[in-house]
Amino acid sequence: MAEYVIETAKGKWGIVVGLEIHCQIISKSKIFSGGSTEFGDEPNVNVSFVDAGMPGMLPTLNKECVHQAVKTGLGLNAKINKYSEFSRKNYFYADMPTDYQITQFRYPIVGEGEITVDLSDGTNKKIGIERMHIEQDAGKSIHDLSPTKSYIDLNRAGVGLMEIVTKPDFRAPEEAGAFLRKLRSIVRYLGTCDGNMDEGSMRCDVNVSVRPFGSSELRSRCEMKNVNSVKFVMQAIENEAKRQIEIYENGGTIEQETRQFDPTTGQSKLMRKKEFAHDYRYFPEPDLPPLVLSDEYIADIKAEMIELPDAKKQRFVETMGLTPYDAMVLCENKEHAEFFEKAAQGHDAKKVANWMMSDFFAMLNKKRLDIAQSPVSAENLGRLVELISKEVISGKIAKDVFEIMSETGENPEKIVEEKGLKQVTDTSAIEAIINEVIASNPDNVAAYKNGKTNLAGWFVGQAIKMSQGKANPAIVNKLVREKLDK
């Protein structure tokens, strides 16, 4: 794609960006305890003695979290490490009752990988994955219920997380946005994370640095914490790059620092400078021996892998005749892709795609419905397209039929039959209508014959209107011209 450049009065700048994404693992219980992972319960009900950091409690690794992590690693086309280790990351914070987080440091469960992102101009870019490790989440602090106190809810403490670290491969805000969308799509397809950024089950930290455009140097970067929507990530990158450029152009320097993004202003403010960076003093977790996976275990999970968005997209393009863009839009969400496949079964796939991406999605948006709750079933959408393809109804009437379908959920064939909406293709009936239009508008006929030939469209419109939209437009078009030119 066209390269992203920030141009100022003094020069041209490029950006270098990397992301760190925390994804909450979908599992019934927490990664090291039998506490429930349920979101939205009353405070502190889903807390076990392990999660509360009571003395003498021992962590036991949840099988399912390992399984989910390996599955995700395979979805990121990454190397699965048969040997990994847990470490303690030490820091004091009120929502961390043990005063350390169990994470993976030197030996993560997933190594290097790569995913392909789709950009708005139709091109692709490969983004490298540096690593992915598993760890426990912290509790939640609530700062706005009391002027003098913070309240701590440990329900989230101990929920399993996958932390995905990318290589610094992004050169434009759009690429980072596209990556997040693709990652969210992959974990949702796999069922390993629900990807809801607004509920915090997927959270993103953004590392940004700038450099003179075309240069390959790497300058100091600043990290923005918890930027929690695709839109905000792109906004945070853009604004942070501008901030850094302004400092450089005024003769200043950038020191590595951590910043807090404020979604209400789109700006960020300083959290801490490098000299106050946490000293985490990682050391191997004494309560958990290393995690060793067998080839057989990894092969079994490979065998469970389903078709992921990229493969599905390619299949839709190659075997169903969709454009790459249409295929990308339909494949981003697994339920959408499945609905489409079902609807397109035996019908004109390209037309089904067009209907889904226009009237159908517009209807769901308007009614604020999920695709699973759609009043129009996949089969009925397919039938509607078939009625158009077979010229039983015109595209215009089809919109009216669709309107009725989205209210009643009825089969379009039944609607067309009952309401008598079948297209009129009988030439003599159409001729009669056209004759009437011509007879009652002698002025326009004369004007046409005097060279205002674009009036033909007006005659077509009148004839179709008179047929209550049922006359086949192609036949009307042909006959109108024949008669006027006679």
Add this chain to the structure above:
Amino acid sequence: MAIDTHTVRRIAFLSRLKIEEEKIESTKEEFSKILNWIEELNEVNTDDVEPLISVNNTTLRMRDDEVTAGNCRAEILKNAPAAEYDYFAVPKVVE
């Protein structure tokens, strides 16, 4: 290895330990003694030797994904110096 008073203060801060000003010097001496003793280990050549994670040669035991604990809020909050509205209440922490 000699350790300076700056490092003593830093370690005390990281560990949230309060060391009285007049104890800094003596703590520094104690630290240095311990480190010197541990440094004897440096005499052993450990090139190409991976760090030992555990002396227990066991494999990791895993559990099934079942909810087996929780719903014990009263016990969980019992030791809290302050609890309000079923939350732990702590001095305001805003970073």
